[in-house]
Amino acid sequence: MTRTLIIGDVHGCLVELNELLTVASISTTDRVVFVGDLIGRGPNSLGVLDLVRHLNAKAVQGNHEQKLLEAYAAQCSGGDKIKLNAGQQQLLKALRPEHWATLMSLPLYLEFPEHQACVVHAGVLPGLPVAVQDPWVLTHIRSIDKRGQPSHEIGECPWASSYRGPPHLIFGHSAQLGFQMFEYATGLDSACVYGGRLTGMLLDEGQQVPALNQRFEVIVSVAARSIYHQPQS
Numbered sequence: 001m002t003r004t005l006i007i008g009d010v011h012g013c014l015v016e017l018n019e020l021l022t023v024a025s026i027s028t029t030d031r032v033v034f035v036g037d038l039i040g041r042g043p044n045s046l047g048v049l050d051l052v053r054h055l056n057a058k059a060v061q062g063n064h065e066q067k068l069l070e071a072y073a074a075q076c077s078g079g080d081k082i083k084l085n086a087g088q089q090q091l092l093k094a095l096r097p098e099h100w101a102t103l104m105s106l107p108l109y110l111e112f113p114e115h116q117a118c119v120v121h122a123g124v125l126p127g128l129p130v131a132v133q134d135p136w137v138l139t140h141i142r143s144i145d146k147r148g149q150p151s152h153e154i155g156e157c158p159w160a161s162s163y164r165g166p167p168h169l170i171f172g173h174s175a176q177l178g179f180q181m182f183e184y185a186t187g188l189d190s191a192c193v194y195g196g197r198l199t200g201m202l203l204d205e206g207q208q209v210p211a212l213n214q215r216f217e218v219i220v221s222v223a224a225r226s227i228y229h230q231p232q233s
Contacts, residue, residue: 008188012042035172036062036121061106122173160185195227
């Protein structure tokens, strides 16, 4: 039986990722999926990408991957440089060709009809199919503002609170809010790189995401070993 483990934002936390795979008893017959932001801020982004390749895992593109890809494209084309912080500049120099190949292969969303689920990095603008969502929304949205527009701010109205599936959306990106559960959406970013936890959802073959009152039964989580990056105020 093939199980599917969907993992929240890793941000280079390789030790915790390996521990989560062990806790979930992941084997070569299982499938591993990431919600994006594999890299950046944490201690070992290259190691995480190497493990993703070793596992033949699937992942969607997060805003951190998107930013690095934009900078890499500008560098290769001789275009205007993309503004990067010190950590991003270091990653831009350190990533090897196989890492760039992995990042370039990442889609903006992944559908899993057998679970009636879809994985995105940040979320969606409710009311529109995933396939027609603006790429910025898929990688950056956190809330809906008072005008009904997508916003990257935390805001008073998380997008997932007004999303009505199917499919069930599994996402990350909002470390400030931690693990989130809504009727038709689950947020797995539990701020591992900030000293929180690394969290995943483990589904049996063909299993749908459980209802709210049973969803913790499919959640696996490990504590961060350190605070690798100070949260932004």
